[in-house]
Every structure is written in structure tokens, then in C-alpha cells.
Amino acid sequence: xxxxxxxxxxxxxxxxxxxxxxxxxxxxxxxxxxxxxxxxxxxxxxxxxxxxxxxxxxxxxxxxxxxxxxxxxxxxxxxxxxxxxxxxxxxxxxxxxxxxxxxxxxxxxxxxxxxxxxxxxxxxxxxxxxxxxxxxxxxxxxxxxxxxxxx
Ligand code: SF4
Numbered sequence: 001x002x003x004x005x006x007x008x009x010x011x012x013x014x015x016x017x018x019x020x021x022x023x024x025x026x027x028x029x030x031x032x033x034x035x036x037x038x039x040x041x042x043x044x045x046x047x048x049x050x051x052x053x054x055x056x057x058x059x060x061x062x063x064x065x066x067x068x069x070x071x072x073x074x075x076x077x078x079x080x081x082x083x084x085x086x087x088x089x090x091x092x093x094x095x096x097x098x099x100x101x102x103x104x105x106x107x108x109x110x111x112x113x114x115x116x117x118x119x120x121x122x123x124x125x126x127x128x129x130x131x132x133x134x135x136x137x138x139x140x141x142x143x144x145x146x147x148x149x150x151x
Contacts, residue, residue, distance in 0.1 A: 045077025057110035
């Protein structure tokens with residue numbers, strides 16, 4: 001079966017900043033058609049669970065709400081995910097929208113005011129550059145249509 005990267009929180013792993021998850025039921029369909037490789041770039045980058053939430057600022061650096069520069073952790077997590085993607089020659093990923101690591105089309109604007117802007121998270125940006133096709137919990141139907149039509 002083809003391998004696919006999936007944000008671990010979408011699979012029900014309690015790896016979110018608040019110790020909770022973002023489980024989506026549709027992931028069960030994906031599990032039947034792909035070999036899932038769960039990834040959580042923020043955990044892979046050495047950040048704890050739970051942790052202070054972070055956002056990317058206008059200079060491209062990542063700061064926690066309490067003002068700590070956690071850019072190094074985000075870059076380390078990204079590098080580890082990129083290594084996994086290269087090693088397994090991964091072509092697709094399903095990532096959590098709006099996350100400063102995993103967001104594909106939008107992220108929070110860095111002011112911790114709940115405002116989102118067009119852009120992508122640190123890991124998602126690099127996976128895109130590597131040539132992967134990225135889906136989110138909001139665009140997953142297109143992948144589900146593709147696999148259920150072809151199988
Ligand atoms: Fe989920 Fe990605 Fe955040 Fe980890 S870094 S909790 S996988 S959105």
C-alpha cells in the first residue's frame with residue numbers, strides 16, 4: 001500500500017498544545033487505502049505536551065504565546081519529518097490546517113488574536129517544496145473521491 005504522512009492529532013493522538021487531539025472520522029477511510037505514518041513536527045522538535053501555543057510572526061520566526069523563541073524546535077521537527085518523507089519516498093500528506101507546523105493554506109497571523117492569514121506552517125512549506133501533494137481535514141474529500149473512484 002502507498003504510504004502517507006498524517007498529522008498525528010488528526011488520528012486522535014493527544015499531541016496538541018493543550019494535550020488534546022483533532023480526530024476526524026474520515027481518517028478511517030484513509031486508513032483502509034494507505035499505510036499511515038503519523039507525524040507531529042512539534043513533538044519531534046522536542047516540545048512538550050501540553051505546551052504553550054505558538055504562532056509564526058511576520059519575520060518568519062516562531063514564538064510561543066509567552067514570548068519564547070521556539071523556531072529551532074519547529075525547524076528540528078520539520079527536518080525530521082522531511083527525512084521521513086525522503087526515506088519512504090512519500091508523495092502525499094494530510095495535515096492539520098492553521099497549525100504553525102502543519103497548516104497548508106492558512107496559519108494564525110502571529111498576534112495570538114485568533115486572526116488567520118494565507119500561508120503555511122514550517123513543516124508544510126518544506127513538504128510542499130519537496131513535491132508532496134498536501135491535503136488537510138478541510139480538503140480531504142478530494143483524496144477520498146480519488147481513492148474511492150479508482151478502487
Ligand atoms: Fe497536530 Fe501538527 Fe500540531 Fe502536532 S504539530 S499537534 S501534528 S497540528
